[in-house]
Amino acid sequence: xxxxxxxxxxxxxxxxxxxxxxxxxxxxxxxxxxxxxxxxxxxxxxxxxxxxxxxxxxxxxxxxxxxxxxxxxxxxxxxxxxxxxxxxxxxxxxxxxxxxxxxxxxxxxxxxxxxxxxxxxxxxxxxxxxxxxxxxxxxxxxxxxxxxxxxxxxxxxxxxxxxxxxxxxxxxxxxxxxxxxxxxxxxxxxxxxxxxxxxxxxxxxxxxxxxxxxxxxxxxxxxxxxxxxxxxxxxxxxxxxxxxxxxxxxxxxxxxxxxxxxxxxxxxxxxxxxxxxxxxxxxxxxxxxxxxxxxxxxxxxxxxxxxxxxxxxxxxxxxxxxxxxxxxxxxxxxxxxxxxxxxxxxxxxxxxxxxxxxxxxxxxxxxxxxxxxxxxxxxxxxxxxxxxxxxxxxxxxxxxxxxxxxxxxxxxxxxxxxxxxxxxxxxxxxxxxxxxxxxxxxxxxxxxxxxxxxxxxxxx
Amino acid sequence: xxxxxxxxxxxxxxxxxxxxxxxxxxxxxxxxxxxxxxxxxxxxxxxxxxxxxxxxxxxxxxxxxxxxxxxxxxxxxxxxxxxxxxxxxxxxxxxxxxxxxxxxxxxxxxxxxxxxxxxxxxxxxxxxxxxxxxxxxxxxxxxxxxxxxxxxxxxxxxxxxxxxxxxxxxxxxxxxxxxxxxxxxxxxxxxxxxxxxxxxxxxxxxxxxxxxxxxxxxxxxxxxxxxxxxxxxxxxxxxxxxxxxxxxxxxxxxxxxxxxxxxxxxxxxxxxxxxxxxxxxxxxxxxxxxxxxxxxxxxxxxxxxxxxxxxxxxxxxxxxxxxxxxxxxxxxxxxxxxxxxxxxxxxxxxxxxxxxxxxxxxxxxxxxxxxxxxxxxxxxxxxxxxxxxxxxxxxxxxxxxxxxxxxxxxxxxxxxxxxxxxxxxxxxxxxxxxxxxxxxxxxxxxxxxxxxxxxxxxxxxxxxxxxxx
Numbered sequence: 001x002x003x004x005x006x007x008x009x010x011x012x013x014x015x016x017x018x019x020x021x022x023x024x025x026x027x028x029x030x031x032x033x034x035x036x037x038x039x040x041x042x043x044x045x046x047x048x049x050x051x052x053x054x055x056x057x058x059x060x061x062x063x064x065x066x067x068x069x070x071x072x073x074x075x076x077x078x079x080x081x082x083x084x085x086x087x088x089x090x091x092x093x094x095x096x097x098x099x100x101x102x103x104x105x106x107x108x109x110x111x112x113x114x115x116x117x118x119x120x121x122x123x124x125x126x127x128x129x130x131x132x133x134x135x136x137x138x139x140x141x142x143x144x145x146x147x148x149x150x151x152x153x154x155x156x157x158x159x160x161x162x163x164x165x166x167x168x169x170x171x172x173x174x175x176x177x178x179x180x181x182x183x184x185x186x187x188x189x190x191x192x193x194x195x196x197x198x199x200x201x202x203x204x205x206x207x208x209x210x211x212x213x214x215x216x217x218x219x220x221x222x223x224x225x226x227x228x229x230x231x232x233x234x235x236x237x238x239x240x241x242x243x244x245x246x247x248x249x250x251x252x253x254x255x256x257x258x259x260x261x262x263x264x265x266x267x268x269x270x271x272x273x274x275x276x277x278x279x280x281x282x283x284x285x286x287x288x289x290x291x292x293x294x295x296x297x298x299x300x301x302x303x304x305x306x307x308x309x310x311x312x313x314x315x316x317x318x319x320x321x322x323x324x325x326x327x328x329x330x331x332x333x334x335x336x337x338x339x340x341x342x343x344x345x346x347x348x349x350x351x352x353x354x355x356x357x358x359x360x361x362x363x364x365x366x367x368x369x370x371x372x373x374x375x376x377x378x379x380x381x382x383x384x385x386x387x388x389x390x391x392x393x394x395x396x397x398x399x400x401x402x403x404x405x406x407x408x409x410x411x412x413x414x415x416x417x418x419x420x421x422x423x424x425x426x427x428x429x430x431x432x433x434x435x436x437x438x439x440x441x442x443x444x445x446x447x448x449x450x451x452x453x454x455x456x457x458x459x460x
Numbered sequence: 461x462x463x464x465x466x467x468x469x470x471x472x473x474x475x476x477x478x479x480x481x482x483x484x485x486x487x488x489x490x491x492x493x494x495x496x497x498x499x500x501x502x503x504x505x506x507x508x509x510x511x512x513x514x515x516x517x518x519x520x521x522x523x524x525x526x527x528x529x530x531x532x533x534x535x536x537x538x539x540x541x542x543x544x545x546x547x548x549x550x551x552x553x554x555x556x557x558x559x560x561x562x563x564x565x566x567x568x569x570x571x572x573x574x575x576x577x578x579x580x581x582x583x584x585x586x587x588x589x590x591x592x593x594x595x596x597x598x599x600x601x602x603x604x605x606x607x608x609x610x611x612x613x614x615x616x617x618x619x620x621x622x623x624x625x626x627x628x629x630x631x632x633x634x635x636x637x638x639x640x641x642x643x644x645x646x647x648x649x650x651x652x653x654x655x656x657x658x659x660x661x662x663x664x665x666x667x668x669x670x671x672x673x674x675x676x677x678x679x680x681x682x683x684x685x686x687x688x689x690x691x692x693x694x695x696x697x698x699x700x701x702x703x704x705x706x707x708x709x710x711x712x713x714x715x716x717x718x719x720x721x722x723x724x725x726x727x728x729x730x731x732x733x734x735x736x737x738x739x740x741x742x743x744x745x746x747x748x749x750x751x752x753x754x755x756x757x758x759x760x761x762x763x764x765x766x767x768x769x770x771x772x773x774x775x776x777x778x779x780x781x782x783x784x785x786x787x788x789x790x791x792x793x794x795x796x797x798x799x800x801x802x803x804x805x806x807x808x809x810x811x812x813x814x815x816x817x818x819x820x821x822x823x824x825x826x827x828x829x830x831x832x833x834x835x836x837x838x839x840x841x842x843x844x845x846x847x848x849x850x851x852x853x854x855x856x857x858x859x860x861x862x863x864x865x866x867x868x869x870x871x872x873x874x875x876x877x878x879x880x881x882x883x884x885x886x887x888x889x890x891x892x893x894x895x896x897x898x899x900x901x902x903x904x905x906x907x908x909x910x911x912x913x914x915x916x917x918x919x920x921x922x923x924x925x926x927x928x929x
Contacts, residue, residue, distance in 0.1 A: 030461060030462070030465060031461075033465050034461065034464060034465050034468065037465060037468035037469060037471075037472055038468060040468075040472045040475075041468055041471045041472050041475065044472060044475040044476060044479055045475055045479075047479075048475075048478075048479040048482055048483075052482055052483065052486055053513055053514040053515075054513075055483055055486045055487060056487075056491070057486060057487065057488075057489035057490060057491040057492070057517055058487050058488065058489075058491065059488055059489060059490045059491060060490070060491055061490045061491065061492075061493060061541050061544075061545075062541070064493050064495075064537035064538055064541060065537045065540065065567060065569070066537065067567050067568045067569075088772075089772055089773070092774075114774070115773075115774050116774065117774055117775060117776075117806075138775075138802065138805065138806045139806075140776065140777065140806050140807055141774075164807060170685075172842065172846070173807055193808075194842070194869065222654055222655075222685050223654070223680060223681065229902075230902070232899075232900050236900040237900060238900045238901070238902040238905065239902035239903065240902055240906070241906070244661075244677050244680075271689075293632070294604065295601050295604050295606060295609070295629070295632065296601060296602050296603075296604055297598075297601060297602070298601075298602050327566075327692060328534070328692050328693050328696055328697075329533070329534025329536070329566070329696070330534070331534070331536055331566055331567060331568070332568070333568040333602075334568045335568075335602070386495060386496045386535075441499030441500075442496060442498065442499035443499065444498070
């Protein structure tokens with residue numbers, strides 16, 4: 001290839017200076033080669049440098065782990081239906097309840113919308129469908145609405161637990177607001193202020209004087225309380241502190257010890273994770289006792305429901321666990337799910353785990369399959385939502401001996417924070433309503449208020 | 461020339477071999493996991509996708525960068541897989557192994573996390589080793605494995621958070637004297653900490669010393685939180701701030717703090733344009749942008765931004781206050797008044813009442829203005845009380861009751877300040893004034909009962925008149 005050049009080139013540097021070989025076609029080729037090779041020598045590393053990232057790696061890593069939960073499809077058919085308008089915004093529904101608010105024989109839905117700062121009544125219409133009516137507005141992040149005839153005038157009022165901020169906040173921004181029913185118009189009256197975030201209020205005659213008093217869960221954040229408010233009449237209430245502790249979520253009332261008066265139960269979260277009972281001693285006196293606690297500060301107690309789950313005549317407690325909201329990023333944990341505290345009498349409550357379900361945030365009890373025993377519905381706020389197959393709502397089928405089997409109802413909407421059970425369509429089987437609290441992503445399966453109507457055996 | 465060509469051929473051949481080798485290595489590299497980035501703001505999603513595309517998958521640093529990006533945004537399973545690769549390439553890199561253990565912990569794979577933290581400890585410097593022990597303790601608590609938790613917290617000493625956890629564990633396992641000793645030591649170092657005050661109250665209650673317990677709880681009402689038991693936020697935030705909206709927000713804050721408010725406003729405007737539909741942050745960003753416009757005296761721009769915010773986000777007292785400010789700046793006092801009033805009805809605040817008081821004064825409604833100023837002073841006093849500025853709080857409450865003597869709640873707080881300051885007699889009188897105005901004031905009644913118990917000699921007749929508030 002280089003023969004011609006080697007032949008004509010004289011030896012010695014002087015001759016080389018004097019002798020200039022004529023430019024032949026071969027010279028041109030060599031020169032071209034030189035140029036091309038020089039370009040290639042520069043270009044190859046550059047092209048490699050820039051193009052290498054475009055080369056797709058082909059070796060697969062193992063599948064990414066998931067700690068979330070999916071379950072077998074429910075053998076009981078549920079028909080899904082939206083309640084109320086579709087949301088233009090990402091909804092923050094903090095609470096839903098099923099109640100016949102206008103006492104027309106049809107069950108309605110009461111909802112707390114923390115994005116619109118409103119308490120809403122979804123009145124069920126004859127023949128199906130729901131009509132929205134605002135009961136209270138400018139209530140900053142309402143967490144819970146309790147329907148009760150507080151002034152004993154024969155119509156239902158609403159007591160609203162106002163957080164003041166849906167996000168963690170330790171300021172004294174909470175309130176208890178009474179929406180007094182004045183012939184269908186609801187007049188807001190502030191019953192308690194200068195307290196931290198209020199998560200729940202329940203009403204009962206706690207001091208035995210014939211009127212309704214209130215138990216209040218001041219969730220707060222780093223600080224909080226459990227209070228009871230003594231009804232002094234004419235809309236005046238005197239507060240009494242039962243416990244100083246942050247993170248009380250719910251204060252369900254019932255006669256837990258069977259002595260004929262109403263006691264208070266409470267679930268305290270935020271690092272302590274304790275179940276408390278306040279025994280009513282009469283005359284406005286209470287004896288507090290810690291019924292259960294766990295060293296697992298991360299269990300994420302998310303609510304407390306009282307119901308006679310085993311049908312033995314005394315109220316039990318159901319505890320959904322799976323709240324991760326304080327974490328910068330949430331992830332389902334193996335201990336999330338639901339505990340049933342069986343009331344054995346004399347303030348002995350025995351815990352039984354009845355479900356493992358990532359990110360469980362709320363529970364409701366009902367007889368969904370119409371077999372006469374009590375089942376449980378659970379919703380998840382923090383399952384592994386990047387996995388589309390994972391459940392957002394399940395029901396736990398009771399075999400009649402309190403052995404529960406988990407069935408998946410749906411995987412959408414995600415981020416369900418509240419659930420209620422009740423016979424919405426009057427067919428004798430309880431239905432389910434749940435609300436979405438879309439604070440964190442992903443935002444691909446949104447929903448505001450959704451009902452699942454129990455339709456019986458899916459195989460039929 | 462021929463030699464040059466030969467040399468170049470050699471170079472090019474070598475380059476081709478190296479290139480082919482690189483391509484082969486790249487082809488045979490593990491494919492990085494691809495989490496669902498659509499949940500992120502569009503800029504962060506784009507930047508992380510680019511990082512994934514260009515990461516040097518033959519180096520520990522490449523996998524580590526990717527792992528940290530995923531970790532910062534909560535993609536724990538993907539981050540853990542990336543850390544695995546980084547550890548494979550550099551098994552001695554303790555910070556990488558710590559990252560992997562952290563992922564396992566967040567995924568709830570607690571036994572694996574504990575094992576990995578244990579492996580890191582012998583190779584780690586003291587602070588990291590202490591942190592590993594602390595995390596082992598926290599994982600063990602989640603597993604309810606108390607003996608592992610206790611030994612880990614003891615090994616993590618003298619770390620103050622570990623001491624706190626140990627004291628709490630001892631208290632919960634009925635070893636109150638040792639818990640008490642540790643809590644008192646913590647009290648020396650972190651006397652003003654909220655959690656320490658709460659822990660000391662629990663310990664005092666467990667010892668049956670209810671008076672001390674109450675005193676600690678009293679203090680807890682005014683304490684600040686200083687001990688950080690959970691380092692998740694501190695660990696993840698720097699990773700997150702490298703990308704997208706989080707980085708842009710930090711840049712905005714920096715510009716604003718440096719006084720470049722125009723530049724800050726412009727960068728925020730661009731951020732909003734890029735991320736108009738992103739998550740719940742977009743509506744919050746609109747409020748921040750409106751606030752910036754108000755500070756630049758551009759009320760109309762602020763109003764426009766707030767109207768957009770109200771379309772997509774909640775109407776909050778803060779956003780209404782800002783709307784009122786913008787209206788006031790644009791000389792629309794009635795609209796400002798209505799916005800502030802609505803905000804104050806939703807959530808009272810000192811600055812809101814002050815704005816309303818000023819506006820009432822402008823309207824020459826003197827009595828209303830005084831009342832509103834009184835309410836503002838009460839809120840200021842409560843803020844000062846909660847910040848443990850007792851003297852300032854006392855002054856505010858005294859001024860409040862002068863301006864507005866019918867405000868029962870102000871008398872209650874004045875009584876609290878006097879009680880805390882060790883002046884039970886005037887405190888008693890203040891509580892009594894409160895109860896006279898509002899017999900339903902439960903806190904005043906409880907405080908009075910407590911005075912009776914703790915200061916039985918502070919009966920009203922012995923009270924020096926000059927201290928009467």
